Amino acid sequence: xxxxxxxxxxxxxxxxxxxxxxxxxxxxxxxxxxxxxxWMPVVAATDATALLPVNFGSFLIRGGGxxxxxxxxxxxxxxxxxxxxxxxxxxxxxxxxxxxxxxTVLLTHFHGDHVGWNVENDGGPITFSNATYYLSEVDxxxxxxxxxxxxxGNDFSRSRINPLLEAGRLETFDGEFAPLEGMxxxxxxxxTPGHCSVLIESQGERLFVVGDAAPxxxxxxxxxxxxxxxxxxxxxxxxxxxxxxxxxxxxALLTGGHFPILTVGRLHEASPGYRWEPVEVEQISED
Ligand SMILES: [Zn+2]
Numbered sequence: 001x002x003x004x005x006x007x008x009x010x011x012x013x014x015x016x017x018x019x020x021x022x023x024x025x026x027x028x029x030x031x032x033x034x035x036x037x038x039w040m041p042v043v044a045a046t047d048a049t050a051l052l053p054v055n056f057g058s059f060l061i062r063g064g065g066x067x068x069x070x071x072x073x074x075x076x077x078x079x080x081x082x083x084x085x086x087x088x089x090x091x092x093x094x095x096x097x098x099x100x101x102x103x104t105v106l107l108t109h110f111h112g113d114h115v116g117w118n119v120e121n122d123g124g125p126i127t128f129s130n131a132t133y134y135l136s137e138v139d140x141x142x143x144x145x146x147x148x149x150x151x152x153g154n155d156f157s158r159s160r161i162n163p164l165l166e167a168g169r170l171e172t173f174d175g176e177f178a179p180l181e182g183m184x185x186x187x188x189x190x191x192t193p194g195h196c197s198v199l200i201e202s203q204g205e206r207l208f209v210v211g212d213a214a215p216x217x218x219x220x221x222x223x224x225x226x227x228x229x230x231x232x233x234x235x236x237x238x239x240x241x242x243x244x245x246x247x248x249x250x251x252a253l254l255t256g257g258h259f260p261i262l263t264v265g266r267l268h269e270a271s272p273g274y275r276w277e278p279v280e281v282e283q284i285s286e287d
Contacts, residue, residue, distance in 0.1 A: 002053070004084045005091045006262040008281040011202025013063035013182075016095055017261045020058065020073025020116065021085030024051025030215060030227045039225065042218045052216070056113050057257040058088055059209055060095065060102075061200065066180060067097060068104040069128065070198050070209050071257050075116025075160065088117055089127070095286050102128040104180060107135040108211030109192040110143045111229075112153050114257070115160040124163040133164050134179050136187070137172035138194025140165075188213035188243050190236025191229065197243060199252070206252035207264075213239055215258040217265065220244055222273045244274045253279055 004019040027048060031039040036048040043052060056078075059070040072088065079086040089099065105128050108114055117127050142148055143157055164170040171179070178184040185196040191212040198209040213236070214220045215227050223240035230236035244267050247254055255264045264281050267274045 002083050003261045004087065005094065007095070007284050007286070008262065008264075009284055010200065010207055010281075011063075011205045013061050013200065013202045014284065015200070015207075016060040016062075016091075017255070018058050018060055018088060018091040019084050019261055020056040020075075020088035020091075020113075021078055021082050022053055022055050022260075023078070023082040023085075025054040025215075027052055029229070030219075031225055032228050034222075034225050039218060039222075042221060043216065053260055054215070054258050055260055056085075057259070057261060059255075059257070060092060060097065061183075062097075063202065064181075066104065067102050068106065068180065068183060069102050069131070070106045071108055071114040071211070072105060072117035072127070072160075074113045075118075076121060077112070077116060077156065099127050100129050102131045104183075105131045105133040106179065106183065106185065106198055107133060107139075108197065108209070108257070109195040110135060110139045110157045110161060111192065111212065112156040112160070114211070115157055118160040119163045122159050124167075126163060126167060126169060131169070132179075133170045134177075134185065135161070135170060135172055136185065136194030136196055137174050138189070139192050140170065140172045140194070142193050186243075186246075188239040190226075190232045190234075190239045192231055195239070206247075206250050208243065208247055208252050208254045210243060210254055210256040212256075212258065213243055214256055216256075217259060217263065217276045220254065220267060220274060221270070221276050224273075248274075 007016040061068045182201045184199040188197045200207045226233040265278045
């Protein structure tokens with residue numbers, strides 16, 4: 001059974017990993033140019049052409065009177081196309097949370113699988129009607145630049161971000177920035193020019209939500225493996241390395257929106273790259 005929702009306690013916070021669907025990714029998209037003999041054992045694959053599961057995940061974080069959502073999935077566009085698709089709002093509702101109760105939405109980057117539910121459909125209305133949305137200025141400027149290609153993906157992202165701009169609901173920021181106490185947007189550029197990971201801190205514990213700095217644990221273990229979706233491959237690899245080094249230094253846990261629910265772990269230095277150690281977090285149910 002594909003898990004679409006899980007919740008755990010993290011310091012004083014309750015963190016729910018919520019899926020907007022689980023699809024399949026061709027290994028060539030994730031590991032272009034990497035010999036199958038290298039990546040297959042890392043992801044425990046037995047067939048070099050079988051699709052790898054890819055979660056389209058968000059994180060809902062509650063505590064200290066705040067309700068924060070990291071990324072907003074694919075939205076309605078993949079409805080019916082894979083397991084649990086277009087179900088993010090149902091999974092939030094299952095926690096007893098109304099969209100209007102979300103006060104902050106942190107967007108790791110502008111790609112369509114992370115901004116889909118910003119608005120309910122083309123042209124709005126804004127889904128999280130009382131929330132302030134945050135996106136890096138670099139990503140916002142890239143998307144707004146007329147020189148940025150009008151691909152279907154970029155057009156979809158614009159349809160999910162422009163209504164926020166028009167309503168004055170999108171805040172942008174430069175560099176490392178903490179929109180809230182204990183939640184910091186950490187630039188990890190390369191996947192997109194302004195991509196950020198989110199550092200969550202509570203009661204001395206640290207957790208990085210890596211966004212698409214790494215679509216899978218394998219990419220954290222091997223920072224030089226860049227998926228085809230990285231716009232700037234050398235920069236993305238450099239960001240993965242910097243993120244891994246910082247997580248090790250800070251004794252931080254890591255998780256990611258595209259990792260299967262619930263994947264939490266820590267990294268250790270290895271040769272080459274890094275080694276992932278899964279960490280069992282105690283799951284809690286809604287009471
Ligand atoms: Zn993504």
